[in-house]
Amino acid sequence: MTTEHNVLGRSLPRVDALDKVTGRATYAADVYLPDMLMCKVLTSPRSHARIVSMDTSKAEQVPGVRAVITGNDFPDRYFGSGAVRDRRIMARDEVFYIGEPVAAVAADDEVTAQEALELVEVEYEDLETIVDPLEAIREGSTLVHPDMPNFEGYGFAMGGNNCTLLDADRGDVDQAFRDANQVFEETYHSQAINQGFLEPMACAANVEANGRLTVWASTQGPYQVRAQLASVLDIPLSSIKVNAMELGGGFGAKLRLAFEAFPALLAMKTGRPVKLINTREEVFTLNGPRLATTIHLKTGVTSDGQITAREAHSVFDVGAYLGAGPNAGVGHALGAYDIPNFRLRSYGVYTNKIYVGSYRASGVADMHFAVESHMDSIAHQIGLDPLEFRLKNVVKEGDANVSGASVPANGLLETIEAVKEKMSLPRKSEEGRGIGISLGEWRSGSGPSTASISVNEDGTVSLLTGSVDISGSDTSLAQIAAETLGVELDQVIVAKRDTDMAPFTGPSGGSRIVYSQGKAVQMAAEDARDRLVGLAAERFGVPSEALSCEGGRVYVQDNPPQSLTLSQLAAASLTSRSGPIIGMAALSSMPYAPVFNTQAAEVIVDKATGQVRVTRFVQAQDVGVAINPMGVEGQLEGGAVQGIGRALSEEMQIDPETGRVRNPSLSTYLMPLAIDMPAIENILVGVPSADGPFGARAVAEPPGFGPPAAIANAIYDAVGIRIKELPLSADRVLAALQGQDGDEYHIDVEALKKAETG
């Protein structure tokens, strides 16, 4: 066998490119069924209130209205998107935030449904509201959920409004601070942001003749939707089929059950198909975004710039429900550094506002902004070059990571060197211009993964997996299959899947598809290849080891003309002893494989207006092996631009009194446009992972981490001001340039420590 790759490592067009450039790709909103009804959702106008009464009779009388549902139409059940079952799918007798669903209508068209909504009469009795997470975490604060201790899944936390607490400890932190030459303390704050996917969530549901429910969903996790839908409707999981439609961006927002239950229950009530399409306003108000995070960091440093200890206390606003698992940021409080002593705490806090969701490494991006700004700040204060200070402390192969696991071989140092060279660092820019850097770390995502591969009689192969393509992963998976089986990419058919047909797999999130699902595909392809080779060995009367599978055929290594094509073998397999060729694989988890990157931003700061413009953005990432370099670059570029948006302009403005989202539109929530962005420059570093398919590592999360810190550090380099709150908007930069102190967020660390020790 040659070691040269044929399909792997080539920038081939995506397998779905043709469907997408011609407009034929079908998203959930594109599902049109005969007699289909349209659904609209009524939401709470109150921050926290008891529902005294509800009357839907007037709405039901509107011509064209076929059904109206309220919370009372659902089984009396709680479910959880994260660890804690704290939430009903539709409010029953109490609402906890403005925007919480209270009723839904199915009508002949959207206009009629909307008209009916306005006729649903709800009487509320207001209750006390708490919106500020830093206030909510204080002892004696108004409680969002007084019955929290009784929620299923509620574990160790401080009580009050604190619903989760993550911790990590090592060494003697207090002694290490006493031994340090200098100790630095800073507080950083990152804003609430929306995932900004272009496809508003949509869902269609229909009850089939056999009584089973079919759902067409816009989701990253069809099996997760199926399980949660079964739970809230209290029907067997096996009575639901979820069709995962083409996904118009998710970035974590579409990992779990959203509101698929509304059209589903309405379809069950009416016996007709029902479709719900979110408006853009609902994208901002119905579905969990990321909420604000405040992070206090304390770091001890020796006189030669060695970090001895770190303490981190971070407060994550989770809104009304823990919509996205425990806040993932805690471990990342160390950043890409080897720190011998640490005490890390991360608190999730309930408030009366829209529940938190996932977004491209939830919590980690917030933590990286704090850590990488803090590193820069310390470097300047101790008189070291920011890059040099980082290099003194970076984690190396063999060091223990935050959970004690040994860090395997990786390309962190290569990414630093690559960016240093490309940006000619260190260098001093002219006044008003600056360069900032940021290091990032993530781990390749794991989780249950399966694949099956059939070889067709014409020599093509059909690949079936349950994973949703969110990032070009179908193309990467097809390339892995093609490479393993020695066929061209266009010989691989990637099946469109549903939960009846495809085997279970974890959701497409956390950068796990290529690393974990890709591994399953590689193993399934190897299985199929072994069967092809075995069959050929039987026919040729030679041992399997004497054969190779390449170029669409299996041949005898010593006599290549003696060969059978895949087509001949697949045809022969139908009547062979072992039957048709099918390869299968399943795995539950993959070993720890870190991903590191280095990002650098060059900015111009307009001192008159505070406007910051990114003029260059360079990033290097250890991708292990790039299965499809063009696809990998696309992930890096898109991630970086999302990070630049988070850095400069994006902010969900939330009313401090009521928790209402004030800017639920794309003209007020400002995402980057082509005219604002530089061309992103990428360097792919390749230190293969030990276990990933062909050595690949995860790609998609890390590029979004660094831009906020890199840009904040560049602003410091340009004009000498340190901004610790996101976004780095013109008004905030201008205020800082005018000498206004931006430090407006304070965590009472002593009180938190006291609460912990009792």
Place this chain on the structure above:
Amino acid sequence: MKRHLNLTVNSEPRQILVEPYYSLLDMLRDELHLTGTKKGCDEGDCGACTVLLNGVPVTSCLVLAHSAHDAEVTTVEGLATREGLHPVQQAFAEYGGLQCGFCTPGLIMSAVGLLEKNFDPTEEEVRYAIGGNLCRCTGYTKVVQAIMAAAEQARP
């Protein structure tokens, strides 16, 4: 009440019964089932619904269907011919100018609109031409490369 509307869609003359309040976007999607044109915001902010109206890119969510009476509308479905893809479509596929694909039809229509009046755009002109098209996946770098490459190919 629905009223008659005459227009040409992708070179085909159509007579359609449409509600007076329907946008061109809703008419294309709900009445003609030309679902390649996407609804990302319905407020003219995202550009996913861009079509050519008498050759000029417009956000079809902001155009009333009946105001397109007698007009010529081109959607993403109308670009490819029997001979193959439009050069802009081809370039988007080849240069990786698409990921999730939801903004892609709108971006492609904006690019086609640009190249119909400017064969030789600068990178800045390309970025301005797609300045009304939000894309969350690509970061625009490869989208711009694709349009520049398509321009080069389309130049006489």
